[in-house]
Amino acid sequence: MPESSELRPNETRALAALFRAGASSRAALARDLGLTRSTTGILVQSLAEAGLARERSDTAIAEQDGEGRVGRPGILVEIDGDGAFFLGAYIGVNWIIVVAIDLAGKVRGRASRPFAGAGSAPEDAVTIVAALVDEVIAQLPRDARLSGLNVAVPGFLDADGTTYHAVILGWHRINLATLFARVLGPDMPVLLENDANAVALAETYRRRPDDQASGDSLVVLIENGVGGGFISGGRLHRGHLRGAGEIGHMPLGDEGFIHDAQRPGRFETYVGKDALLARHAYIGRRAVTFDMFLAALAAGESAAVKAAGDWGRWLARGLAALICTLQPERVILAGSGNEVYPFVATQVKAFLSTYLVEGYPVPSIELSQSGPDGPAIGAAFLLHQAALSADPPFQLRNAAAR
Amino acid sequence: MPESSELRPNETRALAALFRAGASSRAALARDLGLTRSTTGILVQSLAEAGLARERSDTAIAEQDGEGRVGRPGILVEIDGDGAFFLGAYIGVNWIIVVAIDLAGKVRGRASRPFAGAGSAPEDAVTIVAALVDEVIAQLPRDARLSGLNVAVPGFLDADGTTYHAVILGWHRINLATLFARVLGPDMPVLLENDANAVALAETYRRRPDDQASGDSLVVLIENGVGGGFISGGRLHRGHLRGAGEIGHMPLGDEGFIHDAQRPGRFETYVGKDALLARHAYIGRRAVTFDMFLAALAAGESAAVKAAGDWGRWLARGLAALICTLQPERVILAGSGNEVYPFVATQVKAFLSTYLVEGYPVPSIELSQSGPDGPAIGAAFLLHQAALSADPPFQLRNAAAR
DNA sequence: TCAATTTGCTTTTTCAAAAAACAAATCATC
DNA sequence: GATGATTTGTTTTTTGAAAAAGCAAATTGA
Numbered sequence: 001m002p003e004s005s006e007l008r009p010n011e012t013r014a015l016a017a018l019f020r021a022g023a024s025s026r027a028a029l030a031r032d033l034g035l036t037r038s039t040t041g042i043l044v045q046s047l048a049e050a051g052l053a054r055e056r057s058d059t060a061i062a063e064q065d066g067e068g069r070v071g072r073p074g075i076l077v078e079i080d081g082d083g084a085f086f087l088g089a090y091i092g093v094n095w096i097i098v099v100a101i102d103l104a105g106k107v108r109g110r111a112s113r114p115f116a117g118a119g120s121a122p123e124d125a126v127t128i129v130a131a132l133v134d135e136v137i138a139q140l141p142r143d144a145r146l147s148g149l150n151v152a153v154p155g156f157l158d159a160d161g162t163t164y165h166a167v168i169l170g171w172h173r174i175n176l177a178t179l180f181a182r183v184l185g186p187d188m189p190v191l192l193e194n195d196a197n198a199v200a201l202a203e204t205y206r207r208r209p210d211d212q213a214s215g216d217s218l219v220v221l222i223e224n225g226v227g228g229g230f231i232s233g234g235r236l237h238r239g240h241l242r243g244a245g246e247i248g249h250m251p252l253g254d255e256g257f258i259h260d261a262q263r264p265g266r267f268e269t270y271v272g273k274d275a276l277l278a279r280h281a282y283i284g285r286r287a288v289t290f291d292m293f294l295a296a297l298a299a300g301e302s303a304a305v306k307a308a309g310d311w312g313r314w315l316a317r318g319l320a321a322l323i324c325t326l327q328p329e330r331v332i333l334a335g336s337g338n339e340v341y342p343f344v345a346t347q348v349k350a351f352l353s354t355y356l357v358e359g360y361p362v363p364s365i366e367l368s369q370s371g372p373d374g375p376a377i378g379a380a381f382l383l384h385q386a387a388l389s390a391d392p393p394f395q396l397r398n399a400a401a402r
Numbered sequence: 403m404p405e406s407s408e409l410r411p412n413e414t415r416a417l418a419a420l421f422r423a424g425a426s427s428r429a430a431l432a433r434d435l436g437l438t439r440s441t442t443g444i445l446v447q448s449l450a451e452a453g454l455a456r457e458r459s460d461t462a463i464a465e466q467d468g469e470g471r472v473g474r475p476g477i478l479v480e481i482d483g484d485g486a487f488f489l490g491a492y493i494g495v496n497w498i499i500v501v502a503i504d505l506a507g508k509v510r511g512r513a514s515r516p517f518a519g520a521g522s523a524p525e526d527a528v529t530i531v532a533a534l535v536d537e538v539i540a541q542l543p544r545d546a547r548l549s550g551l552n553v554a555v556p557g558f559l560d561a562d563g564t565t566y567h568a569v570i571l572g573w574h575r576i577n578l579a580t581l582f583a584r585v586l587g588p589d590m591p592v593l594l595e596n597d598a599n600a601v602a603l604a605e606t607y608r609r610r611p612d613d614q615a616s617g618d619s620l621v622v623l624i625e626n627g628v629g630g631g632f633i634s635g636g637r638l639h640r641g642h643l644r645g646a647g648e649i650g651h652m653p654l655g656d657e658g659f660i661h662d663a664q665r666p667g668r669f670e671t672y673v674g675k676d677a678l679l680a681r682h683a684y685i686g687r688r689a690v691t692f693d694m695f696l697a698a699l700a701a702g703e704s705a706a707v708k709a710a711g712d713w714g715r716w717l718a719r720g721l722a723a724l725i726c727t728l729q730p731e732r733v734i735l736a737g738s739g740n741e742v743y744p745f746v747a748t749q750v751k752a753f754l755s756t757y758l759v760e761g762y763p764v765p766s767i768e769l770s771q772s773g774p775d776g777p778a779i780g781a782a783f784l785l786h787q788a789a790l791s792a793d794p795p796f797q798l799r800n801a802a803a804r
Numbered sequence: 805t806c807a808a809t810t811t812g813c814t815t816t817t818t819c820a821a822a823a824a825a826c827a828a829a830t831c832a833t834c
Numbered sequence: 835g836a837t838g839a840t841t842t843g844t845t846t847t848t849t850g851a852a853a854a855a856g857c858a859a860a861t862t863g864a
Contacts, residue, residue, distance in 0.1 A: 008820085025843090026842075026843065027842055027843075035821070037842075037844085038845080038846095039820075039822070041845095042820085042821090069830085070831050070832075071829080071831075071841025072841050072842040074843080075842085075843080156762075165760070216641060228727070237634060237639075237728075238729075239728060239730070245729075246762065249757075249758065249762075250722070250726040251719050251722050262756075263756065263759075320652070322727060324649055325630070325632075325723075325724060328641070355651075355665060356651065357665075359567050360558075360567075412851080427811075427812090428811075429812075437852070437853085438852070438853055438854075439813085440812085440815095440854080441853070444813095444851090471810090471862080472808075472862050473811065473860080473862075474810050474811040474812080474859060474861050475810085475860070476810080477812080805864100806863100807862105807863090807864085809860100809863100810862100811858100811860075812858090813857085813858085814857085814858105815855085815856085816854080816855080817852105817853080817855095818851105818854090819850100819851095819853100820851090821848105821850090821851105823849085824848090825844105826845085827842100827844085827845100829843100830839105830841080831841100832840100833839100834837085834838100
């Protein structure tokens with residue numbers, strides 16, 4: 001049991017291929033990696049010795065493809081989930097959540113605590129995260145090897161982990177990385193990520209119908225604010241200074257449903273939850289909560305239907321701008337605001353096709369599959385992805401080292 | 403002189419490093435590549451034998467860094483431009499242009515011919531390109547090795563090279579790849595690229611102030627239509643079906659300066675050249691050409707100044723949407739429409755800062771440095787980039803093989 | 805003149821991957 | 835049930851790229 005181990009390039013590639021495939025025989029893996037079976041055999045052996053891969057218990061069931069299987073059946077090899085763990089956290093407006101996923105990508109630990117985010121002190125949030133991290137680690141195997149912690153936060157960050165603007169939390173120019181380093185110590189590497197970006201990865205990382213590389217996805221996170229994450233070739237596009245995806249601030253119209261003297265007509269002043277409720281209040285002359293609005297919409301009340309229709313039109317307009325710019329293969333609507341979409345799906349699609357050039361491929365529009373834990377899980381998946389990609393060599397640390 | 407040669411991974415990496423650096427000693431190259439000097443020596447030797455690299459004639463001038471140089475000076479090694487050639491073509495609305503660049507990235511051949519693009523037959527364009535290709539090849543050394551031809555076209559393409567929509571040319575669902583294969587034969591690989599994308603690469607490929615990987619660039623090509631190209635990490639983002647960057651069709655306002663009943667208020671109906679002239683005609687009650695407009699603007703005529711101001715306001719609005727989505731480090735304005743920008747630069751920047759969130763980094767806005775040959779040169783650079791990148795092994799063909 | 809430094813080359817060693825060969829485990833067919 | 839075809843997994847041998855180690859050459863600085 002080595003304190004810290006490093007993987008050679010082809011070992012990392014083999015792990016990534018196993019993760020993609022779920023499980024495969026040595027021969028299939030060799031074909032996948034473009035190596036010979038002999039090399040792959042050694043590769044699997046060393047991965048198994050490192051505790052990162054293992055032969056599947058239900059051996060000799062190698063009926064993966066529906067072909068007329070002939071020849072000696074292979075022994076399925078899969079990732080050993082216990083080989084490594086990745087921590088993800090989400091500092092939200094109402095909750096702080098910490099999760100752990102294992103090397104196989106499965107959620108293995110979770111802890112959360114209510115948090116009055118708006119106007120809170122960053123130090124409190126960091127303290128809570130640290131406590132939750134301890135709770136989550138307690139749920140993992142004794143000698144669990146941790147690769148680090150990735151924290152999803154609303155707002156945008158610079159490359160060093162200084163959050164300049166988290167308007168919703170009331171934080172400005174806070175150096176979260178330093179705060180975390182102080183509380184968690186030097187042995188726990190901490191990364192920071194925009195929450196919409198984290199959700200985007202959570203939504204796409206485990207979906208791989210055929211080839212993740214081709215499927216560019218745009219994830220639109222709709223809460224009171226609107227954020228975006230763009231996944232291209234399976235990787236997150238962050239932009240210079242990691243601020244890409246601030247699509248809520250995109251100028252779209254002249255006014256917006258809610259008043260913003262400074263920057264009127266931004267995307268989120270039309271399609272954020274606040275904006276939708278403001279529009280409903282304007283039409284129906286009655287202020288309601290979001291849940292009440294959904295109920296009214298389901299009941300077919302005219303003010304709600306009208307407001308949802310207006311919301312859908314502006315959503316389509318914003319999506320059209322994004323689609324022209326990015327041409328994603330699919331758009332995924334996330335955040336609780338997406339519950340409105342099913343009621344206006346056909347209208348939104350109709351508007352979209354009028355906005356887009358004739359012949360331009362219209363992406364599919366889907367609803368999020370990750371729940372409220374999405375940002376935390378996505379943050380953890382980002383570490384997982386980094387570990388299984390070639391760029392940086394994979395470093396493991398013992399949990400005990402803390 | 404091998405008919406066709408393939409490079410090993412580290413040879414490709416060494417070539418790419420030499421291209422980045424311009425020229426460097428074996429020892430400096432070894433540090434750059436993370437290899438030992440002994441390995442690098444062999445690498446350079448094999449590259450030299452393949453005719454792809456050579457020691458620089460003005461030997462022993464190794465004063466590249468301004469340090470207190472001590473020790474034995476290195477012999478500078480540089481790319482041998484004659485090692486390979488890359489052809490790029492541009493089928494424009496008024497011209498067809500073909501250029502050749504060499505392995506060192508230098509333009510080594512050029513030929514062009516007027517072309518009445520609108521309403522023309524695709525077959526004619528292909529025939530002209532083939533003729534110009536022969537002209538350009540005649541300007542190259544006898545035994546020039548060609549890696550292929552990349553053709554930049556206005557409009558958008560699918561992954562196989564079928565151009566679905568080139569509205570400006572009046573082409574629909576034309577399979578250009580097949581047409582080229584028929585005329586140029588199977589020994590000349592032909593690729594197709596969107597013209598704005600090609601310009602984007604032309605604008606960024608040779609600029610590398612510090613690190614190209616970090617500098618995401620958005621190139622906005624302003625002619626009658628408006629196209630966009632986005633370079634992230636030195637690579638073009640194409641989108642699913644290669645249609646990303648159709649930013650001219652982005653819905654931005656309700657009407658636009660020129661009337662479009664189908665899709666009113668698109669970006670290019672505000673900032674395309676036609677749109678600008680329409681605005682000027684509306685204000686000044688007088689129709690002028692673009693050159694006349696520029697003269698009037700330079701003379702400070704009020705109608706022109708007013709129209710340019712309106713143009714700048716919508717340009718800022720469109721750029722703001724793009725910047726929120728992509729967060730590029732710099733925006734490069736290309737196409738002849740960019741000549742208006744210097745007159746309204748301060749206004750555009752002021753508008754931009756009101757549209758963007760406080761604290762959000764405002765990208766620099768620059769004017770294109772590549773002239774009218776930009777699309778053709780960019781197309782050729784794309785082949786160059788592919789040859790010097792790891793993804794596909796580098797295949798060379800003799801020009802004589804045609 | 806002489807030490808210090810850096811370069812470029814040669815020789816030897818290491819090690820990941822390929823190549824070749826073969827036993828084992830299955831299916832298809834007679 | 836026997837036989838051949840097919841595929842898998844392993845072992846042994848070979849290849850070849852890169853590292854390691856060592857050294858002469860070319861420069862600066864004292």
